[in-house]
Amino acid sequence: MNFRAVDARMGEGVSEGVFPGAVLMLVARGTIAFQETYGQAALLPASRPMSRETLFDLSSLTKPLATTAATLLLIQENRVSLDTKVSSLLPAFSGREKNSISLRHLFCHCSGLPAWVPFYERVDYKEISSPGLLGTDAAKAYVYEEAAKEPLAYEVGTATAYSDLGFILLGQIVETLSGDPLDRFCRSRIFDPLGLHHTFFIPVNSPAPASAGAFAATEACPWRQKVMCGQVHDENAYAIGGTAGHAGLFSTAAETHRLVEQWVKAWHGRETLFHPKLVREFCRIQEIVPDSTWALGWDTPSPAGSSSGHYFQDPSMGHLGFTGTSIWIDLERRNWVILLTNRVHPSRSNEKIRKFRPEIHNLAMKALGAA
Numbered sequence: 200m201n202f203r204a205v206d207a208r209m210g211e212g213v214s215e216g217v218f219p220g221a222v223l224m225l226v227a228r229g230t231i232a233f234q235e236t237y238g239q240a241a242l243l244p245a246s247r248p249m250s251r252e253t254l255f256d257l258s259s260l261t262k263p264l265a266t267t268a269a270t271l272l273l274i275q276e277n278r279v280s281l282d283t284k285v286s287s288l289l290p291a292f293s294g295r296e297k298n299s300i301s302l303r304h305l306f307c308h309c310s311g312l313p314a315w316v317p318f319y320e321r322v323d324y325k326e327i328s329s330p331g332l333l334g335t336d337a338a339k340a341y342v343y344e345e346a347a348k349e350p351l352a353y354e355v356g357t358a359t360a361y362s363d364l365g366f367i368l369l370g371q372i373v374e375t376l377s378g379d380p381l382d383r384f385c386r387s388r389i390f391d392p393l394g395l396h397h398t399f400f401i402p403v404n405s406p407a408p409a410s411a412g413a414f415a416a417t418e419a420c421p422w423r424q425k426v427m428c429g430q431v432h433d434e435n436a437y438a439i440g441g442t443a444g445h446a447g448l449f450s451t452a453a454e455t456h457r458l459v460e461q462w463v464k465a466w467h468g469r470e471t472l473f474h475p476k477l478v479r480e481f482c483r484i485q486e487i488v489p490d491s492t493w494a495l496g497w498d499t500p501s502p503a504g505s506s507s508g509h510y511f512q513d514p515s516m517g518h519l520g521f522t523g524t525s526i527w528i529d530l531e532r533r534n535w536v537i538l539l540t541n542r543v544h545p546s547r548s549n550e551k552i553r554k555f556r557p558e559i560h561n562l563a564m565k566a567l568g569a570a
Contacts, residue, residue, distance in 0.1 A: 202233045205562045212559070213238035217551040218523055218540035220249035220415065222452040223559070227567045229463065229533040234452065241416035243426050243545050252412040254397060254449050255539045256432050258520030261448040262366050264458045265385050265400075267306065267496030268473070269373045271481060272388055275474050278376050281306070281495070288372050291347035300355050302372070305365035306495040307485040311351035312364040318342045319422070319438035334403035339439035343371045359491045363435065363445040370444020382442040389472060393457055398450040400442040401430060414449070415541040417522050432522055432543065446521075452539050459526060459535055466530050482516055482530060500527075506553075508560035510570045523552055527560060529569060536563045 202225070209223055220238030224231060234251065241247040257264065273279050281303040285292045292300075296311070304310040322338050332338050346367045352360065370381045377384045382400035390398045401407050407414070407429045417432040419425070431437050433446035441447055450458075461471040465478035481495040492499045497516040500507045507517055507527040517527035523542030528535040538559065542552045564570050 200227065200232055200566055200568065202566050205233065205559065205566050206235060208559055208562055209235065209237045212540075212555055215551065216549065217555045218542040218549075219544050220253075221523075221538065221540040222249060222251060222253060222255075223539075223563075224452045224456055224537040225563050225567060226456065226459075226533070226535045226537075229460070231456065232567065240413060240541065241426075241428065241544065243416065243419060247413065247416075249415070250413070251453065252397075252451060253539075254412055254414045254429075254451055255524055255541070256415070256417050256427075256520075256522045257448045257450055257455070257524050257539075258433060258446050258522040259363075260455070260518055260520045260524050260526060261446050262444070263496045263518050263526075264450075264455070265389070265448050266366055266369050266373065266381070266444040267481065268389055268458070268461075269377075269381065269385055270302065270306075270369060270496075271473055271477060273373065273376050275477060279372070281480070285310075285368065285372070288375055289343075289347050289368065291344050292368065296351055296355070302369070303485065303495065304355055304487070305362075305369050306481075307359070307487060307491065307493040308361050308365060309356055309359050309485075309488045309491065309493070310362065310365050311353050311355040311357075312360075312362045312368075313349065313352040314360050315363050316346070316349060317434070318345055319434040321345060322438040323422075333438060334440045336440065342367070342435065342439045346371075356487050359488045359493060366445035367435070367443055370442075373444070380442060381444060382447075385448075389458075392472060393461070395450070395454045395457060398448070398454045398458070400447045401449060403430060403437055403441040412451075415539075416544045417541060418543045418547055419545040426545065452537050455526070455537050455539070459528060459537070463528060463530060463533055463535070467533070482514065504557075506556040506560070508557040508564065510561060510564035512569075519556075521547075525556060529564075532569060534564070534567050534569050536560055 225233040414429040416428040436443035436446040523540035
């Protein structure tokens with residue numbers, strides 16, 4: 200395998216300002232074939248080099264790696280099913296137009312819920328009359344209630360709209376069924392059993408774990424008036440305390456790889472934390488909305504053009520994170536690409552990664568012999 204073209208393009212990504220820094224891992228037939236670091240973990244307030252141990256705010260990779268995985272475990276234990284109605288679990292999620300919405304609808308983003316609502320602004324406004332609310336359990340309870348009451352943007356099952364709200368509610372469902380906060384459930388049931396000591400949520404009002412290494416910086420945030428580093432970038436997740444079903448997870452490339460392994464091995468019939476039959480269902484494109492690319496908690500390559508590039512063959516799946524993170528997996532051939540960057544540092548206005556992602560995935564898959 201020759202990774203020179205991949206290595207060169209990643210270096211160009213730094214010099215062209217696609218991202219300050221990155222860690223790239225390529226896996227061939229289940230074995231790490233290439234891992235390298237590029238650029239800087241931070242530019243502000245001082246430059247700091249990237250390393251293999253750098254911790255990244257995974258952003259929306261939280262959805263498949265934490266919330267989807269946690270719900271899968273609860274389904275395995277027969278505490279809930281994919282077709283359980285959300286209204287039966289969350290009383291605030293009620294109304295004739297919402298009564299048919301199931302967990303399956305939330306996972307494949309066709310529930311009718313809007314893509315995003317700035318709940319943090321509502322919490323910030325309430326902070327005026329309730330100082331100290333931001334980042335507390337009370338703020339979380341308030342946002343859960345607001346998300347459940349949010350009107351639908353379209354009729355359930357008639358369209359696909361990628362929705363943070365659906366996963367905020369899925370995080371609440373995990374907490375309701377398990378009796379534990381989402382971060383504690385994921386720690387005890389997923390991260391600790393796998394020996395993952397650098398994968399965690401970070402409470403807003405608590406310091407990062409003492410065992411944590413250096414973090415990749417994210418945005419110089421106008422709202423919080425500081426460079427975010429070691430605290431969740433997503434404003435809604437921050438407002439409710441740092442742990443949310445849609446965002447908040449931190450990890451390294453190596454431990455992200457360990458989480459992906461659980462899915463791929465189970466898909467191939469090996470008993471991991473997850474039952475193979477259920478993993479196959481989660482990795483399958485759902486057929487609720489015609490031409491949707493969504494499986495359950497995972498996306499799949501789009502024929503019309505995908506961040507995965509041209510060479511991930513069916514069946515493949517993946518997910519993106521707003522901070523500049525991504526995973527794409529060729530399930531059958533056991534090839535995958537983990538790209539972790541800090542592209543929002545120091546500003547989210549940098550969107551050069553949109554063009555870069557399919558380019559690097561094409562080069563990576565060619566190097567892995569999968570093109």
